[in-house]
Amino acid sequence: KNxxxxxPQSLIILEGKNCTLQCNYxxxxxxxLRWYKQDTGRGPVSxxxxxxxxxxxxxxxxTATLDADTKQSSLHITASQLSDSASYICVVSEYGGSQGNxxxxxxxxxxxxx
Amino acid sequence: xxxxxxxxxFRILKIGQSMTLQCTQDMxxxxxxxxxxxxxxxxxxxxxxxxxxxxxxxxxxxGYNVSRSTTEDFPLRLELAAPSQTSVYFCASTxxxxxxxxxxxxxxxxxxx
Numbered sequence: 001k002n003x004x005x006x007x008p009q010s011l012i013i014l015e016g017k018n019c020t021l022q023c024n025y026x027x028x029x030x031x032x033l034r035w036y037k038q039d040t041g042r043g044p045v046s047x048x049x050x051x052x053x054x055x056x057x058x059x060x061x062x063t064a065t066l067d068a069d070t071k072q073s074s075l076h077i078t079a080s081q082l083s084d085s086a087s088y089i090c091v092v093s094e095y096g097g098s099q100g101n102x103x104x105x106x107x108x109x110x111x112x113x114x
Numbered sequence: 115x116x117x118x119x120x121x122x123x124f125r126i127l128k129i130g131q132s133m134t135l136q137c138t139q140d141m142x143x144x145x146x147x148x149x150x151x152x153x154x155x156x157x158x159x160x161x162x163x164x165x166x167x168x169x170x171x172x173x174x175x176x177g178y179n180v181s182r183s184t185t186e187d188f189p190l191r192l193e194l195a196a197p198s199q200t201s202v203y204f205c206a207s208t209x210x211x212x213x214x215x216x217x218x219x220x221x222x223x224x225x226x227x
Contacts, residue, residue, distance in 0.1 A: 044216075102159070104156035104157040
């Protein structure tokens with residue numbers, strides 16, 4: 001069964017510190033992996049999209065990595081800010097699947113404290 | 115551009131009532147989606163559409179209906195509301211294929227009592 005598992009479930013860090021969120025998936029065949037940021041009470045916002053051939057992608061202070069061999073991805077946040085407090089969702093798309101075939105992880109809830 | 119807009123933001127329904135959740139996008143996107151998000155769970159796809167007049171079921175379509183008469187609008191209809199439909203509903207759109215960025219609306223929080 002295609003699954004996306006994220007860890008940790010929640011994380012508290014101090015402002016200015018770095019952190020790394022993990023995503024493991026069993027989706028096969030793989031098409032692409034994306035990371036979303038979801039602020040409380042808002043819709044998800046896309047941070048990065050990576051295909052099979054990409055192993056790193058950055059968006060400002062956010063850097064996503066992908067290891068398609070081990071089916072793992074990480075999202076690294078550098079010099080965290082209070083506004084980074086949100087849930088971060090990993091989403092994997094199945095290659096050749098229907099247009100609706102995105103598998104969503106449950107998310108990691110990040111809290112950045114002053 | 116306003117992006118993806120959803121109405122209403124909040125709604126309380128009684129068991130057995132019906133309602134329509136509205137979704138509109140002004141980006142001329144072909145693909146539109148409806149998801150539900152339950153507490154502590156990942157988003158689940160209810161229905162999606164690849165263009166006007168074309169819709170298809172997602173993972174959890176029971177109890178819902180959709181229509182797509184225009185490119186801009188993709189309403190979600192709940193018939194005979196049940197407590198299990200208490201959730202936050204998100205509409206999303208994307209320009210072309212599934213590899214493109216999805217843009218989400220702000221969500222509708224629905225409670226069925």
